[in-house]
Amino acid sequence: MTNLLEPGPKLRRRYRAEKIFKRMGLSAIIASLCFVFFLFYTIISDGYSAFTQTYIEIEVSFNKDLFTDANISKADFPGLVKKSLLKMFPEVTKRQDKKLLYSLISPSAAYTMQELVEETPKLIGTTQKIWVLADDDVDMLIKGKYQRDVPESNRRLKDLQLKWIDRLTAEGMLEKKFNTTFFTSGDSREPELAGILGAAKGSLLTLLITLSLSFPIGVAAAVYLEEFAPANRWTDIIEVNINNLAAVPSIIFGLLGLAIFINFWGLPRSTPIVGGLVLTLMTLPTIIIAGRASLKSVPPSIREAALGIGASKMQTVTHHVLPLALPGMLTGTIIGMAQALGETAPLLMIGMVAFIVDVPGSFTDPSAVLPVQIYLWADSPERAFTEKTSAAIMILLAFLIAMNSLAVFLRKKFEIKW
Amino acid sequence: MELTANHASNAFPTMLSEEMLEEAEQSKTLATARKTVGTPFVDTPRMTCRDIQVFYGDKQAINKMSIDVASNEVLAMIGPSGCGKSTFLRCLNRMNDTVLSCRVTGEVKLDGTDIYHPSVDVVPLRARVGMVFQKPNPFPKSIYDNIAYGPKIHGLTKNKDELDEIIETSLIRAGLWDEVKDRLQDPGTGLSGGQQQRLCIARTIAVSPEVILMDEPCSALDPIATARVEELIAELRTQFSIVIVTHSMQQAARVSQRTAYFHLGDLIEVGATEKVFTNPLHQLTEDYITGRFG
Numbered sequence: 002m003t004n005l006l007e008p009g010p011k012l013r014r015r016y017r018a019e020k021i022f023k024r025m026g027l028s029a030i031i032a033s034l035c036f037v038f039f040l041f042y043t044i045i046s047d048g049y050s051a052f053t054q055t056y057i058e059i060e061v062s063f064n065k066d067l068f069t070d071a072n073i074s075k076a077d078f079p080g081l082v083k084k085s086l087l088k089m090f091p092e093v094t095k096r097q098d099k100k101l102l103y104s105l106i107s108p109s110a111a112y113t114m115q116e117l118v119e120e121t122p123k124l125i126g127t128t129q130k131i132w133v134l135a136d137d138d139v140d141m142l143i144k145g146k147y148q149r150d151v152p153e154s155n156r157r158l159k160d161l162q163l164k165w166i167d168r169l170t171a172e173g174m175l176e177k178k179f180n181t182t183f184f185t186s187g188d189s190r191e192p193e194l195a196g197i198l199g200a201a202k203g204s205l206l207t208l209l210i211t212l213s214l215s216f217p218i219g220v221a222a223a224v225y226l227e228e229f230a231p232a233n234r235w236t237d238i239i240e241v242n243i244n245n246l247a248a249v250p251s252i253i254f255g256l257l258g259l260a261i262f263i264n265f266w267g268l269p270r271s272t273p274i275v276g277g278l279v280l281t282l283m284t285l286p287t288i289i290i291a292g293r294a295s296l297k298s299v300p301p302s303i304r305e306a307a308l309g310i311g312a313s314k315m316q317t318v319t320h321h322v323l324p325l326a327l328p329g330m331l332t333g334t335i336i337g338m339a340q341a342l343g344e345t346a347p348l349l350m351i352g353m354v355a356f357i358v359d360v361p362g363s364f365t366d367p368s369a370v371l372p373v374q375i376y377l378w379a380d381s382p383e384r385a386f387t388e389k390t391s392a393a394i395m396i397l398l399a400f401l402i403a404m405n406s407l408a409v410f411l412r413k414k415f416e417i418k419w
Numbered sequence: 420m421e422l423t424a425n426h427a428s429n430a431f432p433t434m435l436s437e438e439m440l441e442e443a444e445q446s447k448t449l450a451t452a453r454k455t456v457g458t459p460f461v462d463t464p465r466m467t468c469r470d471i472q473v474f475y476g477d478k479q480a481i482n483k484m485s486i487d488v489a490s491n492e493v494l495a496m497i498g499p500s501g502c503g504k505s506t507f508l509r510c511l512n513r514m515n516d517t518v519l520s521c522r523v524t525g526e527v528k529l530d531g532t533d534i535y536h537p538s539v540d541v542v543p544l545r546a547r548v549g550m551v552f553q554k555p556n557p558f559p560k561s562i563y564d565n566i567a568y569g570p571k572i573h574g575l576t577k578n579k580d581e582l583d584e585i586i587e588t589s590l591i592r593a594g595l596w597d598e599v600k601d602r603l604q605d606p607g608t609g610l611s612g613g614q615q616q617r618l619c620i621a622r623t624i625a626v627s628p629e630v631i632l633m634d635e636p637c638s639a640l641d642p643i644a645t646a647r648v649e650e651l652i653a654e655l656r657t658q659f660s661i662v663i664v665t666h667s668m669q670q671a672a673r674v675s676q677r678t679a680y681f682h683l684g685d686l687i688e689v690g691a692t693e694k695v696f697t698n699p700l701h702q703l704t705e706d707y708i709t710g711r712f713g
Contacts, residue, residue: 232519302556306619308517309552310569310626311545320568321558 044398048391054180054193055135055143057106057169059085062128063118073119078111082133090165101162107134107193134182135175137192137385139166143177146384157384183392187360188369188377192385195378197396199360203273203353203368204342204400206361210277211341215284216334222285223292223330228318247286254283255350263351271352271367279347284337291333295326328412335408339401345372371397456700457690459679461489465630465660466511466548471525473506473515480506483525484686486679488630493652493661495671495692498681499707504664507681508632511662512548513541529630546573549628553635555615557607557622562599565607565618566590569626585625593621594651613644620651624659631655633663637670649674668708672696680704 008016061081068076086102087093093102110133117131118124138157141147143166153160169175187199222243230236258279262268268275299322307317348354354373361368369377371393378390460467464487473481481503488494488511496504506515513534515521527534534544546569557565566586569575576582586603590596595617599610607618616636623631633652637645652661652674665671671678671692678695680688680703688695688704699705 300556302552302554303558304517305514305550305552306556306558306622307568308514309512309545309550310572310622311542312568312572313542316572320572325559 044391044394048388048393048395050144050146051183051388051392052180053144053177054182055140056132056176056178057135057139058130058132058174058176059089059106059110060128060130061085061114063125065126068118068125073122074115076115076118078114079108081114082106082110098161101159102165105136105139105162105165107136107191109134109191109194132176132178134193137383139175140193141384142166143170143175144388146388183389187358188356188374189358190356192381192383192389195386195389197371197374197393199357200369200371200374200393201396201400203276203357203361204370206273206364206368207276207280207370208338208342210274210364211280211284212334212338214277214281215288215337218281219285219288219334219337220292220330223289223296224318224323226289227293227296228322229314243286243289247290250346251283251344252346252350254279255347257282258347259350269365269367271355271357272365273361273368274364275351276348276353276370277364279351280341280344283344283347284341287337287340288330288334291336292326292330295329295333296322298329299325324415328415331411331415332408335404335411339404342400342404343372343397345376348373371400453682453685453687455485455686455689457688457695458677459486459686459689461487463490464488465490465530467526467528468510469526471507471510471523471527473503473510474522474524475518476520480684481510482684486686486689488660488662489677490660491656491658492677493656493663493675495675495678496662496664496681497666497668497671497678497707498687500666501683502681503684504681505634507686508550508634508662508664511630511632512545512550514545514550516541543573546626547628548630548632549623549626551616551619551623551631551633551636554639555612555619557610557615557618559606559608561604562590562607562610562618563603566622566625569622573626575626589621589625592624592651592655593617594647594654595621611644613640613647616640616644616648617651620648620655624655628659630660630662633661635664635666638666645670668696680707682707 059082062085063081067081070076083099083103086106087099090102093099113131113133117129135143138147139162142149142158142163147157149156149163158166166175182194183196185198186194186196189195226236226240230239258275262275262278263270268278303321303325304317307321308314312320348370353368353370354377355367355369356377357367357369359366375390375393375397378386378393466488468487469485471481471484472479484503484507496508498504509515510523510527511534515523523535525535529544529548532539534548558568560568563586566589567582570582570585576585587596587600590599595614598614599605599618607615610618616639620631620636637648640648649670652663655661656676663671663674675692677689678692679686680695680699680701682703688699688701690700695704696708699708705711
């Protein structure tokens, strides 16, 4: 007779095993949460500073004699910037020191001037205080990424430059401002000019192609295979091959795209249309498999009910089976899209790794995509690209989180309560 | 050989219920056809079945059955599991078509037309021979839409008023109107099991069939819900021919006018219900109804 108040040793052992099992599960979850937290912490702590950028205020006098030519763009804008700098630091006379001084300002300053004058020609003849981008080395110093106490020869910024920067800071002529450039321009060799818009738009265009091709084709294939296909050797072969395709390394799809879309069809290289086609090939198996799984999970009683009152096969599928399977199909599609968004390898094969400055305007413009942009920046030697890399990762993650939330939202919206 | 056939039917079980597989399994031992005793034929049949044979792959599930379904009668089909009742029922509106490995031979006539004729369309056939399934299977839609679906796809109504009328009369005939008239837009799946089954019956009669096939319609219901469905069947008999498969001999005795006893793919005995239950002609029938096996 077992005592109900005091469990015997056998029962105690059972409870202990249960407790250990629970703790192991819990610690696994905690460990993975720690890794996720660490990942986010490093990315955000490295990347948040990329959302601000250092600007220097310079006083520019747009002398009339500079703009003698009717064509404003022919004026010597770089000279204008240099002159303004020299006016701010009249003590700089030596040629080498002048060079150091000029390098405090981003080469883009001249273009900023030009744009300003072209926009409002009335500026000619006046003197204006203008904020221009500082060079990426200045930016890094202000953001504390450069140490001042290393020997001068090991430093990107020399003592003289540090002195000038300190003076500018003291006079309030050097400030960190929100980095609009990062969100409004494409890639650049100059870190302070590099932006994510080109890659983000490239990704968007590529995914649009992928979605608009792979979703209808994938759903149609899944419905045909699951509901209409006769059961024979051919459908077996097709099924096995679709499952195999899902496991093919993605770079193979890139090679296929290179051979067929670019070399055979002659589509333009490095473009969203080719990228989208390649990613469609890669995503299709995922969507088909997810689609078939969700079609399989629709109870057969629903099909019987519809057929039993005289619905045709097509009506049964479109009126009853498909609406019930749609949430699962959408989830599968968005998982496939998220996979496509993060895919790099096949895009390298079709030339999307090229250095492209312009923001793509259409499906046939050369463009970069987010993961490739991250890869390119991570590979760049300038220190300032480190934070840009992390910032680009943050943008990519934001895209992914947005897509996954959309998936959850759509599933909730279309889910039919039983 | 048997193994491969079994695989073929297992791999694509679109509509293949376990019971049907079981039937197929048991019928391996199918011997020569037993002769049906009793009165399988009637003077004014609605449906006539002659020499029906059903094969799953190379296994025979039903062996040369011939029986008539009369107008305005309830024909009950009883017999142990795996005897071919459900399979036979599904031949009557060609639901077996959806089972890939299934093959039907013989002749089934509805009002004189062979329903297995190559040019017969199953869509109007299934509108004329409706079916109610073992488990209530309302669509995951509103009560209204559940019933409206059939009339809609068959184009039975011209406008919404006519549709509303069909829905009301169907629900009234199914004895569900008073319970659901205030919540027609609620999901049909939110009803209780018995109500769901009556909803499925309402859905079936909404397309005005001539014959209603019922495959163990009460096996998932409690006794009270069962009683309501049985009442309903008795009422529906005035307008439809009903063929009902049941495992409950009491139910067969209560609702049916004629009873058919199936045994291992053979139709053993058909007769007036009273006669079959009180004075069966065949030894197997007697063994079954007296509870000696099954």
